Every structure is written in C-alpha cells, then in structure tokens.
Amino acid sequence: MRDQEVFVLADRALNDVVGQIKDDQWEMAMPEEFALQDAESTTLRDVVNAHAYDDAWVPDMLAGNTMDFVGADKWRGDLLGDNPRANFAILVDEACAAAAALPDKDLDRTVHCSFGDYSARHYLSQIGSYRGLRAYDLAKVTGADPELPDELVAGLWEQLEPVADEWREYGVFGPRVEVPADASPLDKLLGLTGRQPHDAGSV
Numbered sequence: 001m002r003d004q005e006v007f008v009l010a011d012r013a014l015n016d017v018v019g020q021i022k023d024d025q026w027e028m029a030m031p032e033e034f035a036l037q038d039a040e041s042t043t044l045r046d047v048v049n050a051h052a053y054d055d056a057w058v059p060d061m062l063a064g065n066t067m068d069f070v071g072a073d074k075w076r077g078d079l080l081g082d083n084p085r086a087n088f089a090i091l092v093d094e095a096c097a098a099a100a101a102l103p104d105k106d107l108d109r110t111v112h113c114s115f116g117d118y119s120a121r122h123y124l125s126q127i128g129s130y131r132g133l134r135a136y137d138l139a140k141v142t143g144a145d146p147e148l149p150d151e152l153v154a155g156l157w158e159q160l161e162p163v164a165d166e167w168r169e170y171g172v173f174g175p176r177v178e179v180p181a182d183a184s185p186l187d188k189l190l191g192l193t194g195r196q197p198h199d200a201g202s203v
Helices: 003-018 044-062 084-100 120-142 150-160 164-169 185-192
Strands: 110-113 116-119
Touching: 003 044, 003 084, 003 120, 003 150, 044 084, 044 110, 044 120, 110 120, 116 120, 120 150, 150 185
Parallel strands: none
Antiparallel strands: 110 116
C-alpha cells in the first residue's frame, strides 16, 4: 500500500475517534502515557490539540517548506476553538488532501521537520503510524470503538513490522507483547507495538 494511502487512512481513523468525543470529556485528565512534554498535567483536549498542530503542518512539510520560512509560531496555541470536533476535522481534511496529492516520484523529497530532515516517505510513515495507533489508544480511553479498519491495520503492519525492533530501541514502543499465532491482525499489530491485545481490555 502507498505511504500516502496509509497516512490518509490513519488520519481519518483518528478523526473518527475525535468525532466521538463527548462534550463532557474534553477536560478529562489523561493517563501518563499521553503526557505532553513540559506539561504538569494533560487533558484530552490538550492531546487532540497537539494532533491538530501536527496535522496543520502537513501541507507545508510535504511542500518542502521549512518552519522558519512559514513561521515557527504559525500554528501555536488553541486550534480547536469553540467547535473542537469540526475544527479538528478541517485540519485533517487539509492534511489528507496534501498527502493524497503527493506523487510517488516525490516520496524522496526532503521534509524539514523540527527534529531533522527526512524523506517524505519516512515522514508519512512516521506520522501515519503515530496517528493510527493513537486512534486506537484514544478510543480505549474515551470509550469509543477501538477497532481499526482492516486496510489500515494491514498498511501499518507493512510499515512497522520491518522497523519495530529498531524503534523499540529508541523508546517509541514498549516491549513486544506475544500474541497467539491465530490472533487477529489488529492484535498482532498491538503486540508488535508493545500494546496489550484488544481483548485484554487495556492500552
């Protein structure tokens, strides 16, 4: 599956979960694994706003722009406003449109991230896998349906299986969780990325 397609599936899955957040959940305190850097406490709104910030940068990143060129503070602050679900969806639409429009021949284009320069292929794989897995994690916390589309699970497995152990060494994933050979593709993906199988009922 094309990296652009996996990203779009992952971002849409995350948007689906955000769309199910109830009005009284936005200020809920999040578990430690969701803590944002330098924050004394992290709410669900904080987590979704951080994802909104990441999505807001996707069009410029894929266009090859640097953050200094665009303005490093362009997307700072509250991006969710008074209608967080709708405003988040707008940014997802723009990010997905930019990814879908990227020709395969440009996958080796340099993307100037805040944490270094990478190919567009690497960038899409990294941020797409993060969104897909976070869709599952957020669904578990908020009580939404944590199932991920089969096509997305297959795409994430294809991207992550070759690099999971390397990413584990960097602290991206926890220790691998062993699952039965006949486990579902989702459970295999969860185990690969250090998460408990879906039926275990915990993130």
